[in-house]
Amino acid sequence: MVLHSLGDEYFMKEALKEARKAFEKDEVPVGAVIVCNETIIARAHNLTETLNDATAHAEMQALTAASNYLGAKYLKDCTLYVTVEPCNMCAGASYWTQISRIVYGARDEKRGFAKTGNSLLHPKTSVSKGFLEPECSGLMEEFFRSKRK
Amino acid sequence: MVLHSLGDEYFMKEALKEARKAFEKDEVPVGAVIVCNETIIARAHNLTETLNDATAHAEMQALTAASNYLGAKYLKDCTLYVTVEPCNMCAGASYWTQISRIVYGARDEKRGFAKTGNSLLHPKTSVSKGFLEPECSGLMEEFFRSKRK
Numbered sequence: 613m614v615l616h617s618l619g620d621e622y623f624m625k626e627a628l629k630e631a632r633k634a635f636e637k638d639e640v641p642v643g644a645v646i647v648c649n650e651t652i653i654a655r656a657h658n659l660t661e662t663l664n665d666a667t668a669h670a671e672m673q674a675l676t677a678a679s680n681y682l683g684a685k686y687l688k689d690c691t692l693y694v695t696v697e698p699c700n701m702c703a704g705a706s707y708w709t710q711i712s713r714i715v716y717g718a719r720d721e722k723r724g725f726a727k728t729g730n731s732l733l734h735p736k737t738s739v740s741k742g743f744l745e746p747e748c749s750g751l752m753e754e755f756f757r758s759k760r761k
Numbered sequence: 762m763v764l765h766s767l768g769d770e771y772f773m774k775e776a777l778k779e780a781r782k783a784f785e786k787d788e789v790p791v792g793a794v795i796v797c798n799e800t801i802i803a804r805a806h807n808l809t810e811t812l813n814d815a816t817a818h819a820e821m822q823a824l825t826a827a828s829n830y831l832g833a834k835y836l837k838d839c840t841l842y843v844t845v846e847p848c849n850m851c852a853g854a855s856y857w858t859q860i861s862r863i864v865y866g867a868r869d870e871k872r873g874f875a876k877t878g879n880s881l882l883h884p885k886t887s888v889s890k891g892f893l894e895p896e897c898s899g900l901m902e903e904f905f906r907s908k909r910k
Contacts, residue, residue: 664833666824672816676817701850710815729877
């Protein structure tokens with residue numbers, strides 16, 4: 613059994629709001645928030661097309677914004693909520709921040725870090741997966757369905 | 762036998778100049794340049810301490826700057842020269858850019874991507890390793906020796 617804090621649902625819904633902003637910009641709909649002491653300190657959504665930058669994933673922007681907010685390189689006692697399983701780059705980025713926890717929604721079997729293994733994460737980082745998965749993966753499916761039309 | 766283009770030494774020396782800028786700022790001395798058509802289109806050095814951002818590796822900045830310069834997400838026909846073996850995050854970032862080639866100097870046995878495996882790189886990316894390794898690793902050793910004093 614995986615225990616979730618009372619706020620997990622609330623914060624993942626905030627990440628979903630970010631994902632919908634990406635969707636509206638015709639970006640792959642991934643959203644993220646970073647929470648410290650029950651407060652959202654960073655929020656971001658995928659902007660790879662808008663910025664013409666393949667590294668502008670929601671997580672990368674959120675990690676940088678959270679460090680900027682805290683004035684600290686390490687995201688101790690912080691949780692990253694992200695609507696889709698992070699890729700290798702974003703998992704590798706989370707390693708450097710030593711973030712305490714990652715909660716993600718939809719699995720990404722092709723590009724998700726789990727395929728490579730948990731060795732990408734920092735030993736201090738715990739992971740909760742599949743949180744609000746139907747909503748998170750539903751948004752992705754809707755996006756890719758609209759692309760195939 | 763690994764064949765290097767005539768410019769490899771020149772461009773790695775430019776990356777080393779970037780690494781020395783990092784050293785002077787008391788940053789772990791890693792430098793990078795990205796080259797397209799024999800022209801440097803991006804240059805960067807590690808700024809994790811200066812920016813209080815654990816993701817501000819030389820390679821990440823260079824990849825974003827190169828995409829910005831080209832106005833393109835994909836770094837086709839580009840080479841990343843970096844003085845130290847990229848970490849998992851930076852290898853994962855290079856994947857998304859589909860960069861044609863990575864040339865690196867010093868090996869990083871603890872944090873380098875090679876430990877995780879070439880699966881982090883895009884199939885279109887070729888790698889030349891150990892280029893100007895003595896200079897690149899010498900700078901790293903000098904930095905960490907100065908820290909232990």
